[in-house]
Amino acid sequence: MIAKRSISLTVNGVRYEATVEPRLTLVDLLRNELGLTGTHVGCEHGVCGACTVLISGKAVRSCILLAVQADGADITTVEGLSPSGQLHPIQQAFQEQHGLQCGFCTPGFLLSVKELLADHPDPTDEQIKETLGGNICRCTGYQSIFAAVKCAARKLADPAAGALATGVAQVG
Ligand code: FES
Ligand code: FES
Incomplete structure (x- = not known):
């Protein structure tokens, strides 16, 4: 043993x-x-x-x-x-941009994207694609996930702008 x-x-x-x-x-x-x-x-x-x-x-x-x-x-x-139960801006972006369907892959994407945006707050398209290439999603076709990353970057840079860009009002 x-x-x-x-x-x-x-x-x-x-x-x-x-x-x-x-x-x-x-x-x-x-x-x-x-x-x-x-x-x-x-x-x-x-x-x-x-x-x-x-x-x-x-x-x-x-x-x-x-x-x-x-x-x-x-x-x-x-x-x-989301320790307090309120969605992290990256989670909000995935929700707003429909960056998930079944959601099985989503936790992994969220954390990969968190690392990306910590290292590159304004990532290029190529940097986003390179990051997303490390995670497999069988549902979404990736376009909505790509849009979610763009949205998340806007939200983290300026929460008000991120909300405006997606047409979602922020309350509180
Ligand atoms: S379960 Fe770990 S990379 Fe697929
Ligand atoms: S949302 Fe179903 S595998 Fe990605």
Whole structure:
């Protein structure tokens, strides 16, 4: 029997300690041990991006990272985008631009886009395409997701302008 290991990590600002088998993936830790089921599991081999989370702001595929490798990490999952229950501007943009259909891929897209817009607040079309190319969506055809990223960039730069550009009024 392989010895378990004790790890500690911070997820969405909350410190967790766990004793895990060395083979446990980070996504299984998040979903099955911590109950953070917003992170989805698709291909399980690093291709589809459904399991994307941020570690120190950088997008990683949690299906090909072992939980023990995340020992000490500062992780953001999709739940961390809206801790107060109010949608993050990127989520608002996806909603307004119909950047999702079934929604299975959406958590991964949201976090990939969060990294993109943190690094490039006014991304070029090519930068957006390059980012979106790392996540697979079987439903939308990507055009609406592309529009959502543009909208999210406007919202983050100027929330009022973002709302005006999409014809959505902001209240409060
Ligand atoms: S489930 Fe991790 S990349 Fe597909
Ligand atoms: S919205 Fe269904 S897979 Fe992307």
